[in-house]
Amino acid sequence: MALADPPSPRAWWKSAVVYQIYPISFFDSNGDGFGDLNGILAKLEYLKDLGVDVLWLSPIYKSPLADMGYDIADYQAIDPRYGTLEDWDRLIAAVHERGMKLMMDLVVNHTSDEHEWFVQSRSDKDASRNPKRDWYIWRPPKYDEQGSAWDYDEKTGEYYLHLYVSKQPDLNWENPAVREAVYEMMEWWIKRGCDGFRMDVINIISKVDGLPDAPVTDPKEEYQSASIFFANGPRVHEYIREMNGRVLSRHDLITVGETPFTQNAQDLLPYVLPSRHELNMVFQFELMSIDSYVDPFGTDVPLVPKQWKLKDLKDVVTRWQTFEREAGFWNAVFIENHDHSRSVSRFGNDSPDWRTLSAKLLAMLEITQSGTLYIYQGQEIGMKNAPPTWGLEEYKDVATQNFWNSVLEKRKRETKNADVDMSDVMDGIRRKARDHARLPMQWDSSAYAGFSPAPPWMRVNDDYPDWNAEVQLEDTSSVRSFWKQALTLRKKHNVLVYGDFTLRHPDNSQVFAYTRSLGSATALVLLNFHHNPTEFKLDDVPHLIGGPLVLGNYPTADLPTEATEAVRLRGYEGRLYFSSSVHV
Template identity: 45%
Template sequence: MSTPNIPATEPAWWTGAVVYQIYPRSFADSNGDGIGDLGGIVAKLDHLADLGVDVLWLSPIYSSPQHDNGYDISDYRRIDPTFGTLEQFDELLKGVHSRGMKLVMDLVVNHTSSEHPWFIDSSSSVNSPKRDWYWWREAREGFSPGERGAEPTNWGSAFSGPSWTLHPATGQYYLHLFTPEQPDLNWENPDVRAAVYEMMTWWLDRGVDGFRMDVINFISKNPALPDGPVPAGKLWGDGSPHYISGPRIHDFLQEMHREVFEGRDAELITVGEMPGVTIDEAKLFTDPARREVDMVFQFEHVGLDYGPGGKWDYKGLDLRDLKTSWNRWQKGLADTGWNSLYLNNHDQPRLVSRFGDDAKYRYESATLWAAILHLHRGTPYIYQGEEIGMTNAPFEAVSDFRDVESINHFYEATTALGQDPEEVLRNLRIMSRDNARTPVQWTGREQAGFTTGTPWIDINPNYASLNAEADRASGKSVFRFYQQLIELRHKDETVRLGDFSMLAADHPALYAFTRSYNGSTLLTVGNVSGDPLTQPADLPTGPLVLGNYKSLDGAELRPWEVRILRIA
């Protein structure tokens, strides 16, 4: 076992916190229009307080044309009427704070909506004072604007197609790493940064407790915007080496801290979503002495079931790959920095369907993964519905999907690349972001208690038996297990701060590790399979702290069984 690492100063409050993510349009609808809203969240605050979470993170609720479900923002200081009003937001904030919780907003500042006044001004003329608030370029030399191959670089968009769109009125192209309706801001321009910092300060002054920063490591681009390599089977180049953790990213984040967070950061939480970030980079981003962000969201572990063709080439998870990845991150940030712990969010399919057994052993596999995740060192994140073990949805046709990424992929794959539509649909059913976006199942009554109207996306038909009301009343309650995990983190410094040691790293079905702190050690052992498993004889043992079966059965771990033991 490793030597206890006892910090010299008081640990940050968020080392003992648990964050709950709300995707507002799918959480709870209070006015019957079929879309979740702020009133629905207010009505469910007691559910979240009962769960015991410390922080609520809201996916975007700002004014938006909703081309990417709110991640295309047209006004950072207004609430989209779909979700309510600023007065309702203030009511929500008051309700959150009165229950001892904090509220974090989603900060989306790599890009805006193409309907944001900044972009409208920028696109009005090549001479606009805001022209260089975004990335504008001429057509590639030797090509006419609009011609295939005339894009200034060969970069592909994250949502299929090129990352450049021609603006006919001015004859130039603008950059968008996501949809054409999400043009990228030019952070090289100090006026852009000043405007963003002013907006962030406005929200903090209103009482918000921090930000989860969407793709924040994309904001610094190589100004030359060079071409990227074209992966096999792809139509467009990979520009990510030129914008992931780019040349000035640390300068920008340190400036943001000085201008926005300085003097009040002790009570806040700042989380940087950073696709492609490495451990060495994460150590820099989360080193408290550097004053950038408190923790990062990294994506290495949620790409381990991708095949050679990427996300839409599903191959399944090898548990040893996950153990290797998480062990690297636990060790890499052990002395400097901090981990975010998650397996579900609005961009990932449902955990119990992806890595567990959502039929015969839904309760057992949902609670096993919960225990494994929450007993690692870092701040755990729960995504709405995860606390009751919600599953992927049985999408039948492409018309059932609402996610722009999924729909665009289907048509590009079947039309431009000639792939079999049924095979494309099979992978969409497993990996689509829409699996996380079906409405929360509150009751077994009509529309799962989510709305009195027609939901914006179909509710999973298993709501009649799988819902919050039924789960909380059940003898095998996923919700109650999450309550116990959260309570354990709140009470036990070993869970909050203990050193991490992986055991049986090469075992294909056993996940085992210890956490040690100031003379106390906890052992977590889990059988990540549907078959019985006999534990290795050399594993330590001790009294049970928490498990997902009612009693122990010696060294035999039953299907999807997890045990947290206190070791003498």
């Protein structure tokens, strides 16, 4: 029998369901084509009914939107596109009235170049006269042309570091005044009602001393990968522990760190272990990479797709579900967010015959894993990627545009031909671009999917007349209805949140099977990731034969209500059984 209690204490944020809102694409309340805070307010009952406990808002701060709000010009002001601070106050009050919580996106590796801190920093390079000069990372010229992460400032004659686009200069976390300003800003939002933070690229705030040039790993490329010099840097844990002591530990918050450039579990362990006093959990992206090409130099290329195998998915899920469980490591469970294309198009089957079933199958995969559960807007209705007929002009994301342009320039240079074949690049964009997650939410069948009465900032997916939230709310067999049922079940049974994880039949190339156990309760999960039917034998879990079927993505009226010795699974069928000792 498994232990009756999990290895680490239970907490409200561990069993919470977090719903990520990408505000510009969620709901437009004032008809300007942009989603806004009052639009979120208008949909709170929809979210509460779904079973959401925490809203996570992607950045809503004042921003020139060079990188969709991750370039912040003022941490204590709302961008006019989204509303006002008074609108935020009304929203947080309404969220709390409904027993929900709200977490903000904390983006403190960099700011916008329009932030007053940077405006002051670039005004004078003499630090004795300019106290903000050392708030950013400046260096004198080494060559006639610096690397892609450095931009030249003509007024001061020096380069500033920006690990992302040039309008996102990196803050200098070595400077105590920078850290103090960040902590004060966090406290300001907490006092206003904020219940936690998702911390953008938090593992890159500490850079290696001296900022050395990146080693040449690909001689054909003009610029080289330098993540070894800024990911999980020498003082990152010192900074986060300081943040925890100064801010986080003084409040009952939910915290999750985004940790790119890192898939080694041991590198992520210190961020999460309770004994380290840093964060509740982190987003690791190993699962998000199983369908991405890795070049000969070991670099993941997100917009170059590769065929993934079920074994890859099993290996990743199993590794993280069992990783340092006894020491208290806690997972963030997700399969979609604003930086990745739609899960039903990537890991399911978005064809008309299989879209609903495979979207429900993926919901079962999520709700039966241990960890805090994250849902991305539109995932609950099975939104899919944009149609393959759309051209490049429909893709707005800076990462998409930059990738296209860099490949185009490289091919022109190599072939000495202005007319080059880019069909493979377009195929990758149609399958993997971040833009797919950023299409406006499909609320109903009216113009622009009910997102806005005006033409929206980004085109609405063509399938909205038939595939939208209003239709699904009225259909008990819809993806949205299934999500509501599945979340209710998860909240009722702690074994799905806190139970241990055991992979079953690891070599089965079609069925992902595992058990979850907590005390006398055991759950058996069977997920057929193929359109062909198959039979799965319960030979290694005979004690579960006779256990009740509690959730399935097919109509259950014609199914046996208990687990049999051999379970026949139809295409993309998922079933969840409990041991007979569990009260359902």
